[in-house]
Amino acid sequence: xxxxxxxxxxxxxxxxxxxxxxxxxxxxxxxxxxxxxxxxxxxxxxxxxxx
Amino acid sequence: xxxxxxxxxxxxxxxxxxxxxxxxxxxxxxxxxxxxxxxxxxxxxxxxxxxxxxxxxxxxxxxxxxxxxxxxxxxxxxxxxxxxxxxxxxxxxxxxxxxxxxxxxxxxxxxxxxxxxxxxxxxxxxxxxxxxxxxxxxxxxxxxxxxxxxxxxxxxxxxxxxxxxxxxxxxxxxxxxxxxxxxxxxxxxxxxxxxxxxxxxxxxxxxxxxxxxxxxxxxxxxxxxx
Numbered sequence: 001x002x003x004x005x006x007x008x009x010x011x012x013x014x015x016x017x018x019x020x021x022x023x024x025x026x027x028x029x030x031x032x033x034x035x036x037x038x039x040x041x042x043x044x045x046x047x048x049x050x051x
Numbered sequence: 052x053x054x055x056x057x058x059x060x061x062x063x064x065x066x067x068x069x070x071x072x073x074x075x076x077x078x079x080x081x082x083x084x085x086x087x088x089x090x091x092x093x094x095x096x097x098x099x100x101x102x103x104x105x106x107x108x109x110x111x112x113x114x115x116x117x118x119x120x121x122x123x124x125x126x127x128x129x130x131x132x133x134x135x136x137x138x139x140x141x142x143x144x145x146x147x148x149x150x151x152x153x154x155x156x157x158x159x160x161x162x163x164x165x166x167x168x169x170x171x172x173x174x175x176x177x178x179x180x181x182x183x184x185x186x187x188x189x190x191x192x193x194x195x196x197x198x199x200x201x202x203x204x205x206x207x208x209x210x211x212x213x214x215x216x217x218x219x220x221x222x223x224x225x226x227x228x229x230x231x232x233x234x235x236x237x238x239x240x241x242x243x244x245x246x247x248x249x250x251x252x253x254x255x256x257x258x259x260x261x262x263x264x265x266x267x268x269x270x271x272x273x274x275x276x277x
Contacts, residue, residue, distance in 0.1 A: 005086035008152035012091040012145045016098075019144065020249075023137045027256055034263050041270040048274070 057255050064248035071241040079234060091149045097242035098142040099167070101250050105135035106174070106205055113198035116191055122265060125191035128198050129181065130257035134250045136174040143171060150220075159220035163211035170208055173201040187268060 075093045082089035109131040116124035146164070151157045158164065177197045184190040212223050231239065 005088040005152060008148055009088045009090055012088070012148045013094065015144045015148060016094045016141050019137065019141045023253070027253065027260070031256065031260055034260050034267065038263055038267050038270070041267060041274065044274060045270060 053255060053259060057252050060248050060252035060255070064245055064252060067241060067245040067248060071238055071245055074238045074241070079238065085153060088149060088152050091145050093238055093242045094246075095142055095145040095149060096239065097246045098138045098145070100243050101246045102135040102138035102142065103205055103209070104247065105131040105138070105250060105254070106170075106202055109135065109198050110202040113195035116195045120188075122187070122191060125194060126258055126261035126265070127254075128195065129178075129261060130254045132174050132177055132198060133257055134253045136171065136178060137253075138246065138250065139167065139171045139174070143167060146221075154220065161211075161219040161221055162214075162217055163208065163219045163221035166204060166208045166211050170201070170204045173204055177201055187265070 071093070075090050079090070081087050109128045112124040112127040112131065115121075116128065143164075146167075147157050150159070177194065180197070181190060181194050184193060211217070212219055212221055
C-alpha cells in the first residue's frame with residue numbers, strides 16, 4: 001500500500017472528525033451560554049415581580 | 052421528548068458510522084488507481100449530498116415562513132443552514148486533501164469546486180449577517196429571502212459536472228453513470244445515512260437553542276418594557 005496515500009487518507013478523516021467535533025463543541029458551549037442567560041433573565045423577572 | 056430524539060438519533064448515527072467505517076477500512080479493497088486514499092469519498096460525497104438535503108429543507112421552511120409568518124419555520128431554516136454549512140465545509144476540506152494527493156494541487160478553480168465554494172460562502176454570509184438584525188420579524192423575513200437566494204447556487208453545483216461542453220478537474224458523476232463499483236455502493240449509501248442521522252440530531256439541538264433564544268428575547272423585551 002502506498003504510504004503517501006495512507007497519509008492523505010489519515011489527513012482527510014482527521015480533518016472531517018476535527019470539523020465535526022469542533023461544531024459539536026461550539027453547539028454545546030452556545031447551549032450552555034443560552035441556558036445561563038435564560039436562568040439569569042428569569043431570576044431578574046422573578047425579582048421584579050416580587051418587588 | 053426532544054432530548055430523547057436527539058440521544059436516539061445520535062446513538063443511531065454513531066452505530067451506523069462505526070459499522071460503515073469498519074466496512075470502508077477493513078473490508079473494502081484498495082482502488083486500483085488511487086490506492087487507499089479513495090476512501091475519502093465515503094465521507095466527502097455523503098457530506099455534500101446531506102448538505103444539499105439540509106439546504107433543500109431550509110429552502111422549503113424559508114418559503115413556509117414567508118407564507119405563514121410562523122417563527123418556528125425561521126428556526127428550522129437557520130438550524131438546517133448551520134448544519135448544512137458545516138457539512139459543505141467538511142466536503143471542501145476533504146475534497147481538497149484528496150485533490151492534493153491525486154492531482155498534486157490543493158484547489159482548482161473549475162465550475163464544480165468554485166460553485167461549491169460559492170455555496171459555502173453564501174450560507175456563511177447568511178449565518179454571519181443574521182445576528183446583525185435586531186428586530187425579530189425583520190430578521191426572519193430577510194433571512195428567509197437570503198436563504199431562498201442562496202439556494203439558487205445548488206442547481207449550479209449539481210449541474211456543474213453534468214453540463215455538456217464543460218470540462219472540470221472534479222471527477223464526473225459516478226452514481227447515475229454506473230461508474231461506482233458495486234462493492235462501494237452500500238458503504239456509500241450507509242455513509243449518507245450516517246451523516247444524515249448525525250445532522251438531524253444536530254439540527255434538533257440547534258432548533259432547541261433557537262427556541263430558547265426567542266424566549267430570552269421576549270424576556271429581555273418584557274424587562275425593558277417594565
